[in-house]
Amino acid sequence: MTNGKIGDYWYEHFSADEFYILPALTSFCFTYLFLLFTALIFAVELKCRQLFHVTYKIFLGSLAAQTIGLILLSIFYARYASTGVHIHGLKLSGKIFESISEFLFILLLLLLGKGFTVTRGRLRLPSAVKLTLFLAQYFILFTFLFFFQEYFFDPGKVLYLYESAPGYGLLLLRLIGWLMFLYGVVFSLKHFPEKSPFYFPFALLYSIWFLAGPITVLAANHLIDTWVREKTTIITEHFVSFIGHISFLFLTRPSAANKSFPYHVRTTQVGAESSTVSLEQFQNAYAPSYIDNNGRTVDIFTVTGVLQRVEGSNGDVFGVPAAFRAPPPKYLDVFPHEVPGAVEEMLKEPDMTQSESSDTEDQTNSIPPRETSRETLYTIA
Numbered sequence: 520m521t522n523g524k525i526g527d528y529w530y531e532h533f534s535a536d537e538f539y540i541l542p543a544l545t546s547f548c549f550t551y552l553f554l555l556f557t558a559l560i561f562a563v564e565l566k567c568r569q570l571f572h573v574t575y576k577i578f579l580g581s582l583a584a585q586t587i588g589l590i591l592l593s594i595f596y597a598r599y600a601s602t603g604v605h606i607h608g609l610k611l612s613g614k615i616f617e618s619i620s621e622f623l624f625i626l627l628l629l630l631l632g633k634g635f636t637v638t639r640g641r642l643r644l645p646s647a648v649k650l651t652l653f654l655a656q657y658f659i660l661f662t663f664l665f666f667f668q669e670y671f672f673d674p675g676k677v678l679y680l681y682e683s684a685p686g687y688g689l690l691l692l693r694l695i696g697w698l699m700f701l702y703g704v705v706f707s708l709k710h711f712p713e714k715s716p717f718y719f720p721f722a723l724l725y726s727i728w729f730l731a732g733p734i735t736v737l738a739a740n741h742l743i744d745t746w747v748r749e750k751t752t753i754i755t756e757h758f759v760s761f762i763g764h765i766s767f768l769f770l771t772r773p774s775a776a777n778k779s780f781p782y783h784v785r786t787t788q789v790g791a792e793s794s795t796v797s798l799e800q801f802q803n804a805y806a807p808s809y810i811d812n813n814g815r816t817v818d819i820f821t822v823t824g825v826l827q828r829v830e831g832s833n834g835d836v837f838g839v840p841a842a843f844r845a846p847p848p849k850y851l852d853v854f855p856h857e858v859p860g861a862v863e864e865m866l867k868e869p870d871m872t873q874s875e876s877s878d879t880e881d882q883t884n885s886i887p888p889r890e891t892s893r894e895t896l897y898t899i900a
Contacts, residue, residue, distance in 0.1 A: 529542070529600065535746045535747070540750050541593070541596040541597060543750075543754045544589060544753075545593050551585055551761070551764075554586075554761075555579075557768065558582055561773055565782070568773065570773070571786060572786060573636060574630055575782075577626060578623075578767055578768075578771075581623035581624040582620070585616070588612075588615070588616030588619075589617075594609060611665070614665070617760075618665075622654070622657065624763060627767075629703065632702075632722075633703040634707040634714075636782065637714060637781045638707055638711045638714060649699075650699075653695070653699065657692050661689065667685050668683075671683075681736040682739075682740050686736065690733045697726065697729035701722065704721070716779050720779055721770060721781075724763075728762065732759065735756060
């Protein structure tokens with residue numbers, strides 16, 4: 520006996536609590552493929568600007584794991600719709616990849632909450648130890664939860680994954696992770712209030728994200744009927760994950776119009792300075808501006824645009840926006856190798872006869888140049 524007519528692809532082999540799971544997962548799968556493609560484009564842009572930090576790499580890993588998990592689950596339900604045969608390993612693999620995605624995303628949020636790659640180049644040892652212990656417990660409970668489901672759940676009953684002691688333990692750890700996240704954000708804002716355009720929406724959005732998981736689980740276990748539980752929880756969980764990923768992608772988009780962009784230091788400076796400079800001094804380098812020896816506030820790191828690099832008479836080197844001082848350099852002047860024959864022309868030996876005659880003429884006719892105390896160079900940020 521089946522729940523649909525013979526040949527009905529969407530209903531024939533599915534139970535009542537599995538209706539609409541396949542179209543929902545297929546929609547999420549294509550959506551995540553688009554998100555992953557967009558995130559890779561942003562990653563290339565950040566890489567070109569030397570802003571491709573390890574936290575964004577973790578985000579890409581979480582996004583890729585979620586996409587792979589959705590592909591595997593979509594294949595599982597599509598095959599089940601066609602044949603009515605469960606391939607248990609395929610479904611388990613999809614859930615494992617989605618769990619890896621969630622684990623990486625929680626790691627990302629806790630690191631950013633602590634200010635890693637935003638206000639500091641490395642974590643203090645006590646913070647690193649606490650974070651490691653928390654993530655180790657989270658990983659162990661996740662592993663035990665899958666083991667519990669594999670060997671102790673009755674497949675003849677409609678049971679939700681978190682309807683067990685390890686599931687409730689995982690919910691408790693998620694709430695603890697939310698408190699650790701808020702603690703880190705508060706202290707990051709206390710020491711670096713200039714980062715509030717990023718941290719205020721970041722804290723609000725991901726506080727909701729942290730709490731949405733436990734609320735969904737508790738509602739599924741106590742408020743939702745068993746015959747609609749599986750499809751409701753699967754769709755809700757994937758929607759929550761989607762909101763988390765697309766919100767982070769929006770906050771970190773490399774655009775001049777993005778006032779919440781968190782990264783303002785080059786990746787090369789992280790490696791070079793974090794090993795030689797004290798932590799407090801290194802944190803100051805993450806500010807969007809700093810005060811030089813003459814008491815001037817100078818913008819160093821911008822998301823886009825042209826900076827004017829000026830060397831003063833006392834040896835200070837600083838950067839100022841060049842929008843109103845001089846026109847930006849032409850693209851072909853910065854990258855002459857893209858013009859056919861330009862490099863050969865630059866490397867050609869000068870004609871000494873013509874140069875000597877021109878030098879003699881210049882010495883007799885030209886006015887001595889006025890000395891300046893600063894040299895102007897243009898660089899693309």
